[in-house]
Amino acid sequence: MTKSHKVSVVMPNLNGKELLEKNLPKLIAAKNYSPNSILEIIIVDDGSWDDSVALIKAKFPGIRLIRHKVNRGFSAAVNTGVRSAKGDLILLINTDVLPEKDFLVSVLPHFDKPNMFAVSLHEKGMGYAKGAFYDGYIQLAMGEESKEFHSSFYVSGGSGVFSRKHWVTLGGMDEKLLSPFYWEDIDLCYRAAKRGLVLGWEPGGIVEHHHESTISKFPKSYVQRVRERNQLLCVWKNITSPTLTRKHIGGVFMRFIKHPGYIRVVLMALTRLGVAISKRKKEIRESKVSDEVIFSRFK
Numbered sequence: 367m368t369k370s371h372k373v374s375v376v377m378p379n380l381n382g383k384e385l386l387e388k389n390l391p392k393l394i395a396a397k398n399y400s401p402n403s404i405l406e407i408i409i410v411d412d413g414s415w416d417d418s419v420a421l422i423k424a425k426f427p428g429i430r431l432i433r434h435k436v437n438r439g440f441s442a443a444v445n446t447g448v449r450s451a452k453g454d455l456i457l458l459i460n461t462d463v464l465p466e467k468d469f470l471v472s473v474l475p476h477f478d479k480p481n482m483f484a485v486s487l488h489e490k491g492m493g494y495a496k497g498a499f500y501d502g503y504i505q506l507a508m509g510e511e512s513k514e515f516h517s518s519f520y521v522s523g524g525s526g527v528f529s530r531k532h533w534v535t536l537g538g539m540d541e542k543l544l545s546p547f548y549w550e551d552i553d554l555c556y557r558a559a560k561r562g563l564v565l566g567w568e569p570g571g572i573v574e575h576h577h578e579s580t581i582s583k584f585p586k587s588y589v590q591r592v593r594e595r596n597q598l599l600c601v602w603k604n605i606t607s608p609t610l611t612r613k614h615i616g617g618v619f620m621r622f623i624k625h626p627g628y629i630r631v632v633l634m635a636l637t638r639l640g641v642a643i644s645k646r647k648k649e650i651r652e653s654k655v656s657d658e659v660i661f662s663r664f665k
Contacts, residue, residue, distance in 0.1 A: 376447030439546030472570030502617015523551030
């Protein structure tokens with residue numbers, strides 16, 4: 367028998383007024399469709415300086431609005447929303463993602479399994495997430511779309527449903543190490559997988575992702591450096607296999623040779639090395655599944 371679940375929607379926002387005007391009516395329509403079991407919609411405004419807050423207050427009074435006085439980054443905004451959520455499930459959805467009316471109906475039953483951590487929604491045109499370890503780094507790819515539920519390497523922090531119970535146990539997104547953005551959902555899901563929890567992709571949970579996120583408003587060179595820095599930090603924190611760690615060290619030297627400018631990325635990461643090492647020790651203590659086993663699932 368299917369358990370009764372309640373979903374809290376958490377949407378981080380930074381200067382997303384135009385996106386909110388287009389997307390919130392779709393989300394509210396989905397909330398009003400009772401089989402989705404959406405209990406509440408929470409928007410965490412992360413220090414916007416446009417008219418986002420005024421828009422939400424004027425046109426969408428039924429939404430719970432939480433405000434950061436200053437911009438703290440994606441993971442901090444998400445963690446704030448989850449802490450105040452009342453549902454046993456958390457839907458993380460970005461301001462540029464539009465849901466179908468019944469998009470959660472086929473997702474909810476997966477959480478009847480006690481070890482289910484997260485289920486990725488089906489962004490049209492995209493399949494489940496794949497992960498591999500080569501050239502000394504965690505590398506990401508996309509599997510094919512299908513009509514069947516599929517295991518996933520990670521679940522997107524912009525269009526995925528998460529068990530709040532397991533989220534709290536894992537400590538949520540790592541805002542101390544990975545702020546302001548990128549790799550925080552991969553890090554969280556990898557930690558879940560190493561503790562034996564399940565990650566999946568549901569073809570019936572259909573949404574459209576228009577890729578108009580606020581990250582595109584930052585300088586491209588800065589965004590790229592942060593992305594590469596956080597890729598490094600995720601390896602330093604999470605890859606605890608001695609064999610893969612040796613391969614990573616070799617991979618870093620190869621990048622130095624091929625791309626001398628990569629030294630700048632490494633120097634950025636080294637400023638957070640102490641944090642990464644401290645968290646790595648915790649991963650070594652608490653992990654139940656090896657790195658090799660996790661990557662073997664996606665060959």
